[in-house]
Amino acid sequence: MELAIFYISAIVAAGGALMMILQRNPVASVLYLILSLVALAVLFVQLSALFVGSLLIIVYAGAILVLFLFVIMLLNLRGEKFTSEKPILDKGTKITLVVLFFMELVILIKQMAFPQRMDSLMTQASPDFGGVEPVATLLYTKYLYPFELTSILLLVAIVGAVIMAKRDKNEEEGER
Amino acid sequence: MVPMPHYLILSALLFAIGAAGVILSRNLLIMFMSIEVMLNAANLAIITFSRFLNVMDGHVFVFLVMAIAAAEAAVGLAMIITIFRNRGTIDADKFNLMKW
Numbered sequence: 438m439e440l441a442i443f444y445i446s447a448i449v450a451a452g453g454a455l456m457m458i459l460q461r462n463p464v465a466s467v468l469y470l471i472l473s474l475v476a477l478a479v480l481f482v483q484l485s486a487l488f489v490g491s492l493l494i495i496v497y498a499g500a501i502l503v504l505f506l507f508v509i510m511l512l513n514l515r516g517e518k519f520t521s522e523k524p525i526l527d528k529g530t531k532i533t534l535v536v537l538f539f540m541e542l543v544i545l546i547k548q549m550a551f552p553q554r555m556d557s558l559m560t561q562a563s564p565d566f567g568g569v570e571p572v573a574t575l576l577y578t579k580y581l582y583p584f585e586l587t588s589i590l591l592l593v594a595i596v597g598a599v600i601m602a603k604r605d606k607n608e609e610e611g612e613r
Numbered sequence: 614m615v616p617m618p619h620y621l622i623l624s625a626l627l628f629a630i631g632a633a634g635v636i637l638s639r640n641l642l643i644m645f646m647s648i649e650v651m652l653n654a655a656n657l658a659i660i661t662f663s664r665f666l667n668v669m670d671g672h673v674f675v676f677l678v679m680a681i682a683a684a685e686a687a688v689g690l691a692m693i694i695t696i697f698r699n700r701g702t703i704d705a706d707k708f709n710l711m712k713w
Contacts, residue, residue: 439614439615440615443615443619443620447619447623450623450627451623451626451627451630454627454630454631454634454650455630457634457643457646457647457650458630458633458634458637458638458643458647460643463640463642463643466642466643466646467646470646470649470650473650474653477627477653477656477657480620480623480657481657481660483615484620484660484661484663484664485664486660486663486664486672486675488672489656489660489672489675489676492676492679493653493656493679496679496683497649497653497679497682500683501649501682501683501686504686504687504690505642505645505646505686505690508642508690508693508694509642511694512693512694512697512703514697514703526636528637531633531636531637532633532637534636535629535632535633535636536629538629538632539625539626539629542622542625542628542629543622543625546618546621546622546625547618566664566667566669567664567669567672571669572669572672572673572676575669575670575672575673576673576676579670579673580670580673580677583673583677584673584677587677587680587681590680590681590684591680591683591684593684594683594684594685594687594688595687597687597688597691598687598688598690598691599691601688601691601692601694601695602690602691602694602695604698
């Protein structure tokens with residue numbers, strides 16, 4: 438049963454990601470990415486990461502990808518054609534490179550010596566593993582400093598985004 | 614119980630798809646979304662190790678990665694809007710001003 442859930446969500450996640458890069462219409466692309474992320478959230482819940490899994494849906498699918506949708510609609514580029522001169526590497530070479538990269542990763546994972554104690558460790562997990570409270574306790578004790586730094590990073594990102602996307606004053610006057 | 618290499622191989626596959634999106638696509642927005650896919654592939658690997666080693670520190674790392682992804686999305690999309698306003702396109706191959 439668990440294996441079946443894993444395979445179904447794995448296929449949906451990988452298929453959604455693949456469809457995302459094959460779409461020409463960016464709106465459809467974003468929707469496929471949301472599908473892929475929901476399947477990934479199922480896998481997170483299966484790995485008993487309930488808090489992070491729900492964050493993935495709320496923050497990623499709910500906020501970041503909606504921001505993408507807003508930008509696509511703002512730019513109004515549904516079905517824009519991309520016709521330019523030949524790139525340096527042709528498509529076949531690029532796909533071969535990616536497949537080689539994937540094979541390399543798979544060989545790496547297959548050859549990795551996993552400690553035998555992992556299976557026993559996993560069965561000892563406490564029932565509230567991955568819940569809100571234990572994660573929050575870690576976040577506010579052991580990782581308090583990185584957590585506070587993240588807030589500064591977000592503030593910098595907000596200010597930077599607003600300044601970059603703002604129209605110049607003289608440009609605005611020129612339009613009037 | 615699903616064995617650990619299954620999750621890791623799925624993570625590798627998602628990362629490879631994201632990398633393919635970045636090098637194959639010409640649309641800046643799709644390249645940007647592929648980066649998000651790659652970030653989430655890394656998140657899956659972190660969560661897997663966290664589960665199988667029975668330590669919860671990985672969940673905090675994923676939380677921080679998500680915060681950074683949000684910051685990256687905000688700044689990156691602002692850059693895309695600015696580029697589109699100046700050049701009238703988001704075709705990555707057309708931005709060759711710095712090309713020798």
